[in-house]
Amino acid sequence: MSFVVWNDRISVEVEELDADHKKMVEMINDLYDAILAGNGRKNLDRLLDRLVDYTRYHFAREEAWMERIGFPDLAAHKQEHEKMAAWINTAWRDYHSNTAMAPSLETMNLLKDWLFGHILGSDQKYAAFQRERVIQGSRAAATP
Ligand SMILES: [Fe+2]
Ligand SMILES: [Fe+2]
Numbered sequence: 001m002s003f004v005v006w007n008d009r010i011s012v013e014v015e016e017l018d019a020d021h022k023k024m025v026e027m028i029n030d031l032y033d034a035i036l037a038g039n040g041r042k043n044l045d046r047l048l049d050r051l052v053d054y055t056r057y058h059f060a061r062e063e064a065w066m067e068r069i070g071f072p073d074l075a076a077h078k079q080e081h082e083k084m085a086a087w088i089n090t091a092w093r094d095y096h097s098n099t100a101m102a103p104s105l106e107t108m109n110l111l112k113d114w115l116f117g118h119i120l121g122s123d124q125k126y127a128a129f130q131r132e133r134v135i136q137g138s139r140a141a142a143t144p
Contacts, residue, residue, distance in 0.1 A: 003032035004112050010119045012127040020058040027051045035102040071126045080122055
């Protein structure tokens with residue numbers, strides 16, 4: 001069974017950004033499976049590196065999208081991304097600096113909340129903004 005499951009409720013209605021979120025869910029599941037399987041540290045390091053890199057890549061793509069649609073809360077959203085990036089970097093550093101063979105399950109739960117809390121909260125705000133924009137656009141187009 002998967003540790004985290006993507007569902008339509010968390011869709012931001014942008015295909016490429018949903019695909020990114022799905023990929024992040026998959027990466028967290030891979031990490032969890034690797035911990036349960038007692039995989040070697042090298043493998044866990046690789047999976048965590050991949051997640052950290054992908055997170056950076058996704059944030060940049062998402063910020064570019066918000067800019068494109070003129071999302072008014074872009075600055076606050078960017079700040080939240082910075083905090084999230086700092087959190088994962090700290091968690092990563094902590095894991096590296098002690099002798100733990102794997103990130104703890106507590107860390108995995110925090111990681112789950114870290115991702116889902118943001119997608120359900122802040123990411124949904126740009127989705128709602130875009131939805132409204134499309135509605136207004138079609139209304140304007142329909143006006144003779
Ligand atoms: Fe996102
Ligand atoms: Fe975001």
